[in-house]
Amino acid sequence: MNGGPSGFNNAPVTRAFVITSALFTVFFGIRGGGGGGSSKLGLSYQDIFEKFKIWKLIKSNFAFSSTPELFFGVYLLYYFRVFERQIGSNKHSVFILFSGFVSLILQTIVLSLFKDPTANLLTSGPYALIFASFVPFYLDIPVTKRFNVFGAHFSDKSFIYLAGVQLLLSSWKRSMLPGICGIIAGSLYRLNIFGIRKAKIPEFIASFFSRMSLPSSRSHSQAPTRTSPSLGRQAVRSYQAPVPSSIEPSEEAIATLVSMGFDQNAARQALVHARNDVNAATNILLESHSH
Known part of the structure; x- marks a missing residue:
């Protein structure tokens, strides 16, 4: 594991x-x-x-x-x-x-x-x-x-x-x-x-740890800001658009759930229902496991 x-x-x-x-x-x-x-x-x-x-x-x-x-x-x-x-x-x-x-x-x-x-x-x-x-x-x-x-x-x-x-x-x-x-x-x-x-801590304190993430992940998340204004607006609109329920779950998300001990097929189905949200998919799997 x-x-x-x-x-x-x-x-x-x-x-x-x-x-x-x-x-x-x-x-x-x-x-x-x-x-x-x-x-x-x-x-x-x-x-x-x-x-x-x-x-x-x-x-x-x-x-x-x-x-x-x-x-x-x-x-x-x-x-x-x-x-x-x-x-x-x-x-x-x-x-x-x-x-x-x-x-x-x-x-x-x-x-x-x-x-x-x-x-x-x-x-x-x-x-x-x-x-x-x-x-x-x-x-x-x-x-x-x-x-x-x-x-x-x-x-x-x-x-x-x-x-x-x-x-x-x-x-x-x-x-x-x-x-x-x-x-x-x-x-x-x-x-x-x-x-x-x-309970939650103030967001400005939590964001302190986010700024300590790896440089590669930070540069990746900041990449859209280097594009032209028109492309930036398109990127924002595409990011804010709801994820279709038929989207194929990412391999990383599946691997995360499998590492928690869940079956790969069950993890994939949960991610489809949760629209590729790992946290929501985890809750779905935990609820089904408890029943």
Whole structure:
């Protein structure tokens, strides 16, 4: 399984998050302390409430403390870009903020229960987002292939789960707590507490991530502005015209839906009904799958 077509097409928020996480890990996690990087980045109750080290709080939510954690973490973040493509960059940004905020509150409550407020009991890294994403992964991504290895039953989703388990147990209790808090945060988002699934961030903030997309995609989207005025008006009219229901779905859109675990023929039919809108087609397939 993969998260759709290669690259970060239609996933600028995930792209920015992965790049930031990798850079923070290199400069503050791996290079910044080697084996001691974990203790320097790990959060304590004192960091949050007594000294309020805001910079350390930011670093701890992006930087992994070791190379293996970086490898599995970035792999999972890259795969879960499929959810940004499904719900859109704006709502995915809300999902990131909500999961991070709720997970931080839960971790703080647990830290306050320990007698030693200075102990670094939490490992660093975007565990909240990664493990919150396992909730829609478990509920929304169907299994398409099953196979046996030495009598053990596996599916095409097993590799993602194994990577998650490896990351969850990477630092034992210090990594298990952020992971469990992330799962709880993802479950609360799924339950639509306070109507969070309908919330959106201001468009000017969301557009910031769109401007960070690959230059090739930006130049492609800006190409019509370089044409003559008459051709530009024709391009705008053709772009705004409704897409005929008989249009042949693009191979990229079909590949995106197939990567989510849907049958290729079902994906093609859903795209036809949705007029080649991947998000609408995903909803059609998910509704039919739930029935």
